[in-house]
Amino acid sequence: MMKNLRYSSAYLMLTLGCLFSLSTAQATEVSQIIKTTDQLRTGGGNMQVETEITTYLRDGTLEKERKYRVYSQAQRQSLVLMQSPAEKGQKVLMSGDDFWMLLPGSQRPMRITAMQKLLGDASVGDIATMNWADDYQASLSGEEVCGNQPCLHLRLDANRKSLAYQHIELWVGKKYYEPIKADLYVQSEKLAKQASFVMDKTQAPSAVVEMRLSDQLSSHKETRIRYLSRQSKTVPEAWLNPMFLAKNPVLE
Structure with a gap:
């Protein structure tokens, strides 16, 4: 009897150990998947990304088009420079969970949130942040078919309310x-937007070239964010200080 109990206990511990190992292995694998996805989306490292945002009305008519230069830096820091004539001189700085808007002629940075709209349904957070590997806890929901290819369905839960x-x-x-x-x-757990991604090529893709956002709350317009070019770029540390930016409107 005691021998059977010892055998059952040993079997139970072995089973639990195997389940724990499988769970840990799956978590590690999912983490690597998200890091690879991020690499394809953002390029990784300190980058300069020339970005174009275009909005379309519900009937598909072109509404507006704007260009932005985005400096994506380490430690969750980004600087967005507006390039189009209608917004020339405006800047957005992200440092961690803090966001500032800087307007020409003003020497006071204005606090904003990641949901501040840039154009259409593209918010500051859509082009200056969204680092999924660092900001979210990911888990595998299952395998599905997306269009004509097998895909993995993942759930990402935010690490912070900000x-x-x-x-x-x-x-x-x-x-x-x-x-x-x-x-x-x-x-509020409301579906705000649906995004789809366009890759540079079908086989062995190396980069996302476009993200399309469809509003699900109000306008139901489509916003397309195109990444025109990417290159490695480390900006001066002073550029990531809101007070410096307010006092030095011209950076380039």
Whole structure:
């Protein structure tokens, strides 16, 4: 009897150990998947990204088009320079969870949130942040078919309440882990936007070239964010200080 009990206990511990190992291995694998997806979306490292945002009305008519230069830096820091004549001189700085808008002629940075709109349904957070690997806890929901290819369905839960989206349902390609589509939920658990991603090529993609956002709350317009070019760029540390930016409107 005691021998059977010892055998049962040993078997139970072995089973639990195996389950724990599988769970840990899966968590590690999912973490690597998200890091690969981020690399395809942002390029990784300190980058300068020339970005174009275009909005379309519900009937598909072109509404507006704007250009931005985004400096994405380490430690969750980004600087956005407006390039189009209608917004020339305006800047947005992100440092961690803090965001500032800087307007020409004003020497006082204005606090904003990650949900501050830039154009159409593209918010500051959509082009200056969204580092999924660092900002979200990811888990695998299952495998599905997306269009004509197998994909993985992941759930991402925000690590902090300050993030623009508190929960993301994400689908990535099973082979290359490229992002295919995402449902973006705000704090109220309402579906705010649906995103789809265009890759540079079908086989062995190396970068996202466009993100399309469809508003699910009000306007139901489509906003397209195109990444025109990417290159490595480390900006001077002073550029990431809101007071310096307020006193030095011209950087280039």
